[in-house]
Amino acid sequence: MSVTTPSSSPPPPALSGLALAQPGAAGRPRLAFWRRLLLSDYFVLYLTVFLFVSAAIIFPRIGLAGTLGLPTNISNQFLNMWPLLAVALGQTFVLIIGGIDLSQGSVMAITSVIGAMVMSTTLDPAMFDKSPVWGSILTAEGGLLRASPELAVPLGVLAMLLVGAGIGFLNGFAITKFRIAPFMVTLVTMTFFSAFALWLTQSRNISGLPEEFLRLGTGDIISVYLGPKLEAQIARRDILPAIAYPTVIALGLALLAQVLLKNTVFGRQMFAIGTNRRAAQISGVPADRVVILVYMFSGFCAAVSSILYSARLGIGQPSLGNNLMLDIIGAAVIGGTSLFGGKGSIKGTLFGVAFFVLLLNMLNAARLSPFIIDAVKGGVILLAAFLDVARARLTSREQHA
Amino acid sequence: MSAILDIQSITKTFFGVPAVKEVSLRVAAGQIVGLIGQNGAGKSTLMNLIGGVVQADSGAMLFQGRPYAPRNPAEAYRAGIAFIHQELNLFTNLSIAENIFIDAFPARRLGPLRLVDRADVSRQTKALLAQVGLDLSPSLTIDRISPGERQLVEIARALHMDASLIILDEPTTSLTARETEKLFAIMRQLQAQGKALIYISHILNDVLALADSIAILRDGRLVTQEPASAFDVSRMIALMVGRSIDSLYPPRTAAPAATPLLEVQGLSAKGIVENIQFTLRQGEVLGLFGLMGSGRTELARMLFGMDSFEQGSIVIKGQRLTRHSPRESIRRHIAFVTENRREEGLLMNINIADNIALVALPEFARTTLQVLDQGRMMSAARSAAGVLQLKSGDITQQPARSLSGGNQQKVVIARWLLAEPSIFIMDEPTRGIDVGAKYEIYSIIDALAAQGSAILFISSELEELTGMCDRILVMSRGEIYGEFARSNFHAENILRAAFREEGVKPA
Numbered sequence: 001m002s003v004t005t006p007s008s009s010p011p012p013p014a015l016s017g018l019a020l021a022q023p024g025a026a027g028r029p030r031l032a033f034w035r036r037l038l039l040s041d042y043f044v045l046y047l048t049v050f051l052f053v054s055a056a057i058i059f060p061r062i063g064l065a066g067t068l069g070l071p072t073n074i075s076n077q078f079l080n081m082w083p084l085l086a087v088a089l090g091q092t093f094v095l096i097i098g099g100i101d102l103s104q105g106s107v108m109a110i111t112s113v114i115g116a117m118v119m120s121t122t123l124d125p126a127m128f129d130k131s132p133v134w135g136s137i138l139t140a141e142g143g144l145l146r147a148s149p150e151l152a153v154p155l156g157v158l159a160m161l162l163v164g165a166g167i168g169f170l171n172g173f174a175i176t177k178f179r180i181a182p183f184m185v186t187l188v189t190m191t192f193f194s195a196f197a198l199w200l201t202q203s204r205n206i207s208g209l210p211e212e213f214l215r216l217g218t219g220d221i222i223s224v225y226l227g228p229k230l231e232a233q234i235a236r237r238d239i240l241p242a243i244a245y246p247t248v249i250a251l252g253l254a255l256l257a258q259v260l261l262k263n264t265v266f267g268r269q270m271f272a273i274g275t276n277r278r279a280a281q282i283s284g285v286p287a288d289r290v291v292i293l294v295y296m297f298s299g300f301c302a303a304v305s306s307i308l309y310s311a312r313l314g315i316g317q318p319s320l321g322n323n324l325m326l327d328i329i330g331a332a333v334i335g336g337t338s339l340f341g342g343k344g345s346i347k348g349t350l351f352g353v354a355f356f357v358l359l360l361n362m363l364n365a366a367r368l369s370p371f372i373i374d375a376v377k378g379g380v381i382l383l384a385a386f387l388d389v390a391r392a393r394l395t396s397r398e399q400h401a
Numbered sequence: 402m403s404a405i406l407d408i409q410s411i412t413k414t415f416f417g418v419p420a421v422k423e424v425s426l427r428v429a430a431g432q433i434v435g436l437i438g439q440n441g442a443g444k445s446t447l448m449n450l451i452g453g454v455v456q457a458d459s460g461a462m463l464f465q466g467r468p469y470a471p472r473n474p475a476e477a478y479r480a481g482i483a484f485i486h487q488e489l490n491l492f493t494n495l496s497i498a499e500n501i502f503i504d505a506f507p508a509r510r511l512g513p514l515r516l517v518d519r520a521d522v523s524r525q526t527k528a529l530l531a532q533v534g535l536d537l538s539p540s541l542t543i544d545r546i547s548p549g550e551r552q553l554v555e556i557a558r559a560l561h562m563d564a565s566l567i568i569l570d571e572p573t574t575s576l577t578a579r580e581t582e583k584l585f586a587i588m589r590q591l592q593a594q595g596k597a598l599i600y601i602s603h604i605l606n607d608v609l610a611l612a613d614s615i616a617i618l619r620d621g622r623l624v625t626q627e628p629a630s631a632f633d634v635s636r637m638i639a640l641m642v643g644r645s646i647d648s649l650y651p652p653r654t655a656a657p658a659a660t661p662l663l664e665v666q667g668l669s670a671k672g673i674v675e676n677i678q679f680t681l682r683q684g685e686v687l688g689l690f691g692l693m694g695s696g697r698t699e700l701a702r703m704l705f706g707m708d709s710f711e712q713g714s715i716v717i718k719g720q721r722l723t724r725h726s727p728r729e730s731i732r733r734h735i736a737f738v739t740e741n742r743r744e745e746g747l748l749m750n751i752n753i754a755d756n757i758a759l760v761a762l763p764e765f766a767r768t769t770l771q772v773l774d775q776g777r778m779m780s781a782a783r784s785a786a787g788v789l790q791l792k793s794g795d796i797t798q799q800p801a802r803s804l805s806g807g808n809q810q811k812v813v814i815a816r817w818l819l820a821e822p823s824i825f826i827m828d829e830p831t832r833g834i835d836v837g838a839k840y841e842i843y844s845i846i847d848a849l850a851a852q853g854s855a856i857l858f859i860s861s862e863l864e865e866l867t868g869m870c871d872r873i874l875v876m877s878r879g880e881i882y883g884e885f886a887r888s889n890f891h892a893e894n895i896l897r898a899a900f901r902e903e904g905v906k907p908a
Contacts, residue, residue: 264770264773265771265774275748276749283816285762286733342751
């Protein structure tokens with residue numbers, strides 16, 4: 001570290017008092033501890049543990065010994081985590097290059113609807129005869145691929161992924177080629193595709209999804225036998241999924257994201273763009289291409305998340321992801337990804353998602369009203385955004401010290 | 402005559418490097434003081450001290466007989482010092498009247514509201530404009546009037562705040578000859594009214610014609626302040642240049658070869674550069690000297706494919722470039738060390754190793770997913786850092802921002818070394834770094850040239866160009882206005898060419 005020494009002449013008397021108040025990281029062990037904690041990669045993990053322990057002490061009823069500790073609950077919370085993780089991975093990528101993707105929620109809605117339209121096996125005419133695609137794509141006998149059920153699931157899933165990546169391409173293209181602010185572009189795609197999903201279905205959920213598809217949302221690969229049912233009204237199953245399809249899919253995606261970010265040329269170029277786009281371009285980074293690919297990845301992740309949610313809910317839902325944007329960006333930011341670009345990690349987002357899911361679980365278990373829950377959620381995200389600013393200030397002070 | 406501004410032995414140091422050192426200067430009421438010096442001589446810092454932009458480390462100022470130490474520009478402004486910059490400080494989207502009254506509109510009270518008294522503003526503005534000889538509507542927006550008129554609006558604003566000292570920093574760079582004449586007439590009129598003026602300019606004849614007294618800065622020190630009658634242009638130049646110190650530069654180890662690496666043919670872009678023509682040879686260090694605004698940086702950006710041009714062509718190793726982009730230039734083994742490390746060079750928050758690897762990243766990739774061979778990448782980054790004697794901690798951990806200016810510059814150079822370039826464009830490579838680090842950068846430049854690279858060394862410090870280059874091109878107003886071989890390096894002549902003084906033959 002370079003240390004620039006102030007001028008050697010003694011400061012005038014009026015200033016000598018001020019000099020003592022200078023923040024000195026090394027001279028103040030107590031401050032240094034908080035600084036290190038705040039800048040640590042594992043900050044959220046500590047926070048999660050702290051939250052869990054303090055909740056267990058304050059509300060014994062919902063602590064580890066109570067609701068939160070129930071195997072069913074733990075298993076459910078993991079299932080809640082995976083779809084949020086999948087979509088937050090994409091957002092993390094976008095935030096790292098200094099952008100933002102507000103359209104992920106509506107990508108989830110439109111891909112959920114399109115997937116269901118391709119795969120559905122039976123539809124109620126009374127519900128869908130107002131849909132603009134009734135009689136062509138949607139019929140009483142099911143969706144587009146009603147004639148070839150063996151192809152329905154793979155092609156349905158493929159369609160969802162392609163639509164997700166395609167909307168991401170539109171976002172990236174508009175941002176790089178027309179130089180429109182990412183905030184604006186994705187706000188527009190968010191509004192448009194959300195409305196499009198509602199229009200296609202006339203606000204109805206599409207049911208009748210094939211069993212093979214539903215398995216992607218809940219199906220177990222490895223399960224744990226817990227003996228006979230204990231409380232029939234809560235634990236409906238005596239076998240709990242330990243490793244389910246969503247686990248494998250979301251963690252697989254996380255692994256891919258980790259490799260892309262840490263071990264490829266692409267990842268380094270992302271960080272370079274997010275840190276200093278002009279310098280990156282002068283150094284030969286194909287900035288436009290990288291930005292477009294990142295938004296495509298974001299849309300792709302939203303589509304994966306949509307697959308997990310739709311399969312778990314068993315329907316194609318035009319309102320899917322409606323209020324999810326705050327959760328997604330919140331989880332990424334809590335995980336240490338900077339809204340200023342150039343900083344973020346998959347590990348952090350994984351912890352951030354876990355923190356978020358646990359927080360919601362506790363608020364729910366405490367039987368708080370939905371309004372209070374939303375207010376607390378908003379407060380936590382605000383705090384996370386403030387932490388982001390505080391971290392940025394800490395690092396820039398280091399730079400000038 | 403009593404001094405309205407009396408600067409007493411003022412010193413300002415940036416990061417241990419003195420920018421202004423023990424300068425004393427007196428400006429009397431009704432006097433125009435001309436302030437001249439080379440780029441980096443400390444003119445801007447001195448003006449920033451007076452204008453409250455930066456604060457002095459030691460020394461004192463008296464303004465109108467009272468101690469004066471402005472903590473910010475607003476205080477200087479309130480004290481009665483108006484600052485008219487090279488780049489104007491007008492809001493182009495607002496009207497002339499709004500610009501003049503921006504800090505305090507005359508207002509009428511209407512209950513809790515304070516309404517701008519438009520009629521009063523308009524009347525006052527008209528009167529002020531008349532004083533500077535402008536006959537324009539006060540409601541005209543700034544973007545509709547010419548640069549010369551804008552300059553006069555700035556002066557009108559200074560009159561409105563009743564400034565007793567007006568500082569003009571290169572006010573004529575964007576003015577036509579007629580507008581310049583008009584500005585000078587107004588300045589003489591202000592002088593007759595008892596205002597004090599400080600006039601900074603590179604156009605020495607103007608300074609000589611206008612100023613009562615001329616102050617010359619060199620290396621942050623005041624060389625002399627004497628009545629204008631004591632000077633002629635050549636004495637001014639001689640005092641600005643001073644003598645050179647030889648031990649500041651390493652000896653050149655090899656002579657350039659004859660093989661041309663870069664040929665620039667008739668490069669033109671309207672209003673920026675005109676008919677630029679030169680050849681850069683293998684092993685050559687070619688200096689490009691020019692004053693601020695001469696088009697040297699713009700030319701460098703065009704050569705590297707960042708900015709477009711209208712006519713002419715660039716030939717690399719005998720092949721004419723058909724596509725122009727940084728990526729294409731990198732593919733052709735051109736490197737570009739930009740003039741501002743912070744904005745266009747480094748990734749400040751990212752570790753040194755990743756900074757060094759940035760340009761050559763694709764070369765460390767395997768497979769279609771472009772997975773990096775991190776081991777090979779790190780050892781390449783380490784060896785480049787070693788060759789350049791980078792002083793740092795663990796390069797995989799330490800962020801670039803924590804390095805000193807000289808070491809930051811080495812990181813930028815190391816980044817390009819990994820791409821094995823044969824042509825280096827270096828724009829102000831030693832700006833803002835201390836003397837010792839400068840020597841190291843010069844040694845690197847010499848070593849690169851000795852290994853057969855060609856270097857286009859752009860600088861506004863003439864001394865370092867004469868110390869390091871085989872040949873120097875002088876740019877002035879977008880053209881190459883002079884060419885000097887090493888045997889013919891004469892600082893005064895080169896400076897004359899840059900100033901377009903008479904008696905210098907264009908190349």
